[in-house]
Amino acid sequence: MIEFIARRLLLLVPVLLLVSVISFSIIYISPGDTAENAIMNPGGGVDRKAVEEFRAKTGLDEPVHIQYINWMGRVLRGDLGESYMTGVGVSEAIFRCFKVTLKLAVVSMLVSLVIALPLGIISAVKKGTVIDDVCRLFALAGVSMPNFWQAYLLIIVFALTLKVLPSSGYGDGGITYLFLPAVTLGTGYAAVTMRLMRSSMIEVLQQDYVRAARAKGVPEHMVIFRHALKNSLIPVVTVAGLNFGYLLNGSVIVETIFSWPGIGNLIVSSILSKDYPMIQGCVLFIAVIFVLVNFAVDISYAYLNPRIRYENKN
Amino acid sequence: MKTKINKKNPGFFLSAGILVFFILAAIFAGYIAPHDPEKANLELRLKEPCREFPLGTDHMGRCILSRIIFGARISLSVGLLVVSSALALGLAVGSLSGYYGGWADEAVMRIVDAFLAFPSLLLALGIAGLFGAGFTNLVIALIVVDWAGYARLARSSVISVKEQDYIKASKGLGVGDMHVIVHHVIPNIISPLIVMATIGMGYVILSAAGLSFLGFGVQPPTPEWGSMLNEGKTYIRSAPYIMVFPGIAIMLVVLAFNYLGDELRDLIDPRTRKDIE
Numbered sequence: 001m002i003e004f005i006a007r008r009l010l011l012l013v014p015v016l017l018l019v020s021v022i023s024f025s026i027i028y029i030s031p032g033d034t035a036e037n038a039i040m041n042p043g044g045g046v047d048r049k050a051v052e053e054f055r056a057k058t059g060l061d062e063p064v065h066i067q068y069i070n071w072m073g074r075v076l077r078g079d080l081g082e083s084y085m086t087g088v089g090v091s092e093a094i095f096r097c098f099k100v101t102l103k104l105a106v107v108s109m110l111v112s113l114v115i116a117l118p119l120g121i122i123s124a125v126k127k128g129t130v131i132d133d134v135c136r137l138f139a140l141a142g143v144s145m146p147n148f149w150q151a152y153l154l155i156i157v158f159a160l161t162l163k164v165l166p167s168s169g170y171g172d173g174g175i176t177y178l179f180l181p182a183v184t185l186g187t188g189y190a191a192v193t194m195r196l197m198r199s200s201m202i203e204v205l206q207q208d209y210v211r212a213a214r215a216k217g218v219p220e221h222m223v224i225f226r227h228a229l230k231n232s233l234i235p236v237v238t239v240a241g242l243n244f245g246y247l248l249n250g251s252v253i254v255e256t257i258f259s260w261p262g263i264g265n266l267i268v269s270s271i272l273s274k275d276y277p278m279i280q281g282c283v284l285f286i287a288v289i290f291v292l293v294n295f296a297v298d299i300s301y302a303y304l305n306p307r308i309r310y311e312n313k314n
Numbered sequence: 315m316k317t318k319i320n321k322k323n324p325g326f327f328l329s330a331g332i333l334v335f336f337i338l339a340a341i342f343a344g345y346i347a348p349h350d351p352e353k354a355n356l357e358l359r360l361k362e363p364c365r366e367f368p369l370g371t372d373h374m375g376r377c378i379l380s381r382i383i384f385g386a387r388i389s390l391s392v393g394l395l396v397v398s399s400a401l402a403l404g405l406a407v408g409s410l411s412g413y414y415g416g417w418a419d420e421a422v423m424r425i426v427d428a429f430l431a432f433p434s435l436l437l438a439l440g441i442a443g444l445f446g447a448g449f450t451n452l453v454i455a456l457i458v459v460d461w462a463g464y465a466r467l468a469r470s471s472v473i474s475v476k477e478q479d480y481i482k483a484s485k486g487l488g489v490g491d492m493h494v495i496v497h498h499v500i501p502n503i504i505s506p507l508i509v510m511a512t513i514g515m516g517y518v519i520l521s522a523a524g525l526s527f528l529g530f531g532v533q534p535p536t537p538e539w540g541s542m543l544n545e546g547k548t549y550i551r552s553a554p555y556i557m558v559f560p561g562i563a564i565m566l567v568v569l570a571f572n573y574l575g576d577e578l579r580d581l582i583d584p585r586t587r588k589d590i591e
Contacts, residue, residue: 011424011427014424014427014428015424015427015428015431018424018425018427018428019428019431019432022428022429022432022437026440026441026444027444029441029444029445030444030445030446031445031446137325140569140572140573140576141565141569143568143572144516144520144565144568144569144572145561145565145568146520146523146524146527146540146543146561146564146565146568147524148523148524148527148540148543149543149557149560149561149564149565150561152543152547152550152557152561153557153558153561155550156550156554156557160550160551160554245433248433248436249433249434249435249436252435252436252439252528253435253524253527253528256528267436267439267440268439268443268528271439271440271443271444271530272443272529274444279440279444283432283436283437283440286432286433286436287431287432287433290431290432290433291431294431
């Protein structure tokens with residue numbers, strides 16, 4: 001196991017390096033001159049002198065590879081530069097927004113578990129029946145439904161018709177403001193988790209100890225909740241808890257719709273305003289988080305399923 | 315083990331039917347759409363569904379049904395362009411890399427890992443956003459984030475078949491590498507890639523609509539489902555029906571691709587038994 005972890009850690013180094021190169025160079029795909037884009041007037045006019053000053057101040061006059069090395073040197077010291085728009089430190093802005101995103105992500109995760117676990121269990125226990133089909137159709141619909149559409153359906157029902165919840169904003173950060181974004185993000189995630197729960201439960205229900213419990217005459221509900229549930233939950237909770245990429249992807253759209261001041265919202269607004277240091281910082285930060293989370297998922301999979309450890313040796 | 319599609323499975327026919335319906339709508343949009351999808355008429359703005367406009371009109375007085383019909387063209391062609399290019403690119407890179415192995419394979423796979431290290435929608439958003447909105451840039455952005463998955467799958471499949479006797483036999487007979495790859499390796503690894511591509515169609519269509527919704531994809535007045543929702547959201551209080559129909563269209567198409575992909579996987583790969591999955 002230690003060897004497996006060490007090998008995986010080693011593989012992370014080139015990947016993280018390439019990730020930093022992609023994050024850094026992504027801003028150069030904008031057509032036109034980077035410095036001009038950054039301080040272009042709303043009307044489209046450009047002040048030559050201001051551009052030159054800006055270029056010298058931000059180091060954009062250096063060759064690209066030197067810029068990258070300088071940037072990387074600062075990144076390794078935890079400094080992602082300053083926003084072109086607000087002058088705020090990029091790292092500070094990212095950490096502030098990430099906390100807000102994390103809050104949304106955790107609550108969404110809870111929402112998804114509340115929906116997914118019961119449905120997954122029912123689906124597994126009633127495997128092959130109409131109930132199972134309905135649950136699986138629900139899961140399929142959950143992955144297929146555009147979250148930006150679902151968000152507005154929820155707004156129409158809860159904010160505009162019933163008028164029980166605010167339609168957007170962070171407010172005091174309380175549950176009333178959290179509820180709609182968390183449900184939007186959580187239902188898509190629930191669909192994924194439900195499939196996991198179902199397959200895990202089915203596998204456990206075929207184990208010998210479950211058969212033994214049944215043979216002993218233990219009532220079916222006891223078999224399911226006392227014996228099978230605990231074991232089938234381990235992989236589901238580990239994987240669901242760690243499968244953060246899905247939530248990060250979704251947060252971009254959901255946060256924009258609900259004006260939730262998280263990192264998804266930050267990145268959309270910085271792309272719109274061509275705030276390059278902020279874009280580079282956000283993309284790098286999210287990718288690094290994503291890489292580390294995937295690493296953790298790999299490790300926990302390998303821990304739960306020793307076969308993976310050996311297969312990976314080849 | 316399943317060896318053929320279950321004829322009694324209504325889901326299969328339903329999803330195939332949905333796709334055929336939308337594909338026909340896309341091809342014959344010009345004949346079946348009741349109105350010009352881009353023709354604005356402010357006198358007719360925000361009309362609720364009625365006989366003349368079955369799904370109502372939007373804030374510019376354009377027929378929503380016609381826009382959805384023409385929108386099928388955009389969504390399906392984005393899906394097809396992105397998935398076929400990403401599949402071709404991924405297949406080429408992955409099978410060459412897996413077939414030859416060695417340090418080049420290692421290097422290519424680290425590049426693939428790096429691309430897979432980004433949440434896909436986020437990277438696509440960055441590329442499409444900075445490149446500038448529009449159909450072409452949207453397609454490019456989605457190919458950039460999509461190819462790596464196919465490359466990884468193609469590579470691992472190649473590695474599992476390249477030690478098989480029939481490959482060794484061909485090589486022993488002196489058949490060239492390119493011939494072996496094209497005629498013996500690829501036909502044997504293509505099935506899981508087709509499954510991935512089918513599910514990928516749904517995912518790409520969803521992502522494209524999402525990016526257009528955020529304003530980074532296909533721009534108005536071109537009818538696109540995601541940007542229709544984006545335009546409609548301003549009128550959510552006065553005309554909520556604007557938001558309903560484009561969403562249903564997206565969901566039906568994506569659902570159909572997902573379902574077909576699942577079915578195909580069961581059909582092609584007996585290892586993923588339906589009762590476990």
